[in-house]
Amino acid sequence: MSGLIAIVGRPNVGKSALFNRIVGRRIAIVHDQPGVTRDRITAEAEWNGRSFTLVDTGGIGLLRGEKSGDVIIKAAVEQVDIAIESAQVIILVVNAQEGVVPLDREVAQRLRASGKPVLVAANKVDTWGKENEANEFASLGFDKVFPVSAIHSLGIDDLVKAALPHLPVESKPVAATGDETAPETVEETAEDKDAPRKLQGPVGPLKLAIVGRPNVGKSSIINALTHSSRVIVSPIPGTTRDAVDVPFSVETEGGRQEYILIDTAGMRKTRRVDDTVEFFSVQRTEDSIVRSDITVLVIDAEMSITEQDKKIADVIVENRKACIVVVNKWDLYDESVRKTREEEIERRDRKQRTEGQEKTMSTLVEFGAWVQKKLFFLDYAPVIFTSATTGFHLDRLLEAVRYVASQLQQKVPTSILNRALRTAVDQRQPVSESGHRLKFYYATQVRLAPPTFLLFVNRDELFSDQYKKYLGGEMRKAFGYEGCPILLVPKPRPKTIEPMRKFLKPDQSGGKRLGRPQRATRPQRSQGSSHPARLQSRSGRPQERTPRPQSGAAREESRGRGPKARPQGRAPVSQGHPQGRPFAPKGAGPGAGSTARPRSFKKKHQRSHARGSNRAKGRRL
Ligand SMILES: Nc1nc2c(ncn2[C@@H]2O[C@H](COP(=O)(O)OP(=O)(O)OP(=O)(O)O)[C@@H](O)[C@H]2O)c(=O)[nH]1
Ligand SMILES: [Mg+2]
Secondary structure, three states: OOOEEEEEEOOOOOHHHHHHHHHOOOOOOOOOOOOOOOOOEEEEEEEOOEEEEEEEOOOOOOOOOOOOOOHHHHHHHHHHHHHHHHOOEEEEEEEOOOOOOHHHHHHHHHHHHHOOOEEEEEEOOOOOOOHHHHHHHHHHOOOOEEEOEOOOOEOHHHHHHHHHHHOOOOOOOOOOOOOOOOOOOHHHHHHOOOHHHHOOOOOOOEEEEEEEOOOOOHHHHHHHHHOOOOOOOOOOOOOOOOOEEEEEEEEEOOEEEEEEEEEOOOOOOHHHOOOHHHHHHHHHHHHHHHHOOEEEEEEEHHHOOOHHHHHHHHHHHHOOOEEEEEEEOOHHHHHHHHHHHHHHHHHHHOOOOOOOOOOOOOOHHHHHHHHHHHOHHHOOOOEEEOOOOOOOOHHHHHHHHHHHHHHOOOOOOHHHHHHHHHHHHHHOOOOOEOOEOOOEEEEEEEEOOOOEEEEEEOOHHHOOHHHHHHHHHHHHHHHOOOOOOOEEEEEEOOOOOOOHHHHOOHHHOOOOOOOOOOHHHOOOOOOHHHOHHHOOOOOOOOHHHOOOHHHHHHHHHHOOOOOOOOOOOOOOOOOOOOOOOOOOOOOOOOOOOOOOOOOOHHHHHHHHHHHHOOOOOOOOO
């Protein structure tokens, strides 16, 4: 156990500023307005090699004009109590510039009752030499008063050093962020010939950012998943302000899975964000999307899909994040859907429906399709219908999370990738532009999360968005990647390689086939099977026979290349049918295609590759 230090005090004394200063990062929102922090915010901190957990709390006590019945204030005070309860040492923050006020005495009394060691931090001693101002706080009845300035970083070391001896002796090293090994740029990785073997998906607990408009039930979902009241829930939009990390683990047959759920502030239309606190809240939400492994976009079943939902979805897509769409408050909608379905069945029985009559949505599958159509640019994300209140389908949400997480670990062997790409290119050749045609040499996966593929081509500027979308769709059909964006990065072939055109015989220049390049002129190998000479023939077979990663990965494993991450089965994302798949309109969305594909491909595909393996060696894709 690393130990826990709680920062408490009346509102607006600088608790969050002190918290950020000790943690060394701007986590909590600091603003000169009382009651900004509501939830309990925790962070792992380290001081002189000693790690501990630091908690920032909403202020204790009511300010003028506040009513104790206010649901948010009540909940915030409860959160402070929990923090006090679980801490080994408490830092009571007071304002040295204002001196002791009655509310400080109230808070002090409460802390004395807890029996925990308390250190008084007399904050806002901004100029050294004014420490004497802090002396009057001795009257609060605690042994130690530390004059500090959180903003100017004065006196912090003495304060923390005095707190550390109260923590349990055993300490854990500070948790790794998991980002250290992530390659910074695609280029960097591509140059590294061993890159494919080093690819690594998200490590450490998976970070799930729960985002959406205000009041859609983000905090409720977190509380329901963790069976706790960890974050504050209220009917007042804008309840959550800071991004709150909530650790969470699930036991499955496969073992224990650790997550960090990040509760975020609801995002309103930018032009309505007139208040500074809300501005910072939204910024924290965007930061949470950036640092998440998977983003869960929550929408309100009752409110349909609004422009604002689309804007938030845009942020997710821009940041290339894996995503799951959750339609929450389904309990409020369920009844009317049931009625519609009954009417539909009745009409069908009476054969009343005429051809061409618009069908009403009455199943979750149809609703899922509608949602994905509306959020077409996010159509790679499975849609789950939940109720945080009744617990409806929260298990499915977890299953989807597990499944998408497994997709972020999927490494497609280069040979299989190239076969899939060849099939796709054979099936639909890139449209030639100004007499030049885009030619593909080979492809290799350079990143797992998000799945990123480097495609060596003759000229990257010929790779149109339209063709990228088509290829992305074909990759999705071949390898799944539900919930993940697929990135295709064209790269001109290495300069050491002579243009393939050079080897064209004059009579072939208009045709598809190329003369066989000389050995020395072939593209460099980036990995054993990725060499164009090893590419297998154009199968000329239907796209359905495109390889599935499972078979390839299994093959790689049997070659002794070590275990590869494989999908652990498909997520039951189509709500109406547990075994179903998410709906994704074919070809919709950037770099995304239909997620639907026949299940019987794998065997057929294996056969097709066995047959075609020796043909057309040395060809371009
Ligand atoms: N009927 C119903 N009500 C829900 C459900 N989920 C949340 N609510 C209610 O919706 C209101 C808002 O819930 P919160 O969890 O605070 O919503 P939030 O998205 O975190 O809101 P902000 O933090 O303000 O952005 C509360 O009154 C909840 O009780 C649900 O599944 N069904
Ligand atoms: Mg909330």
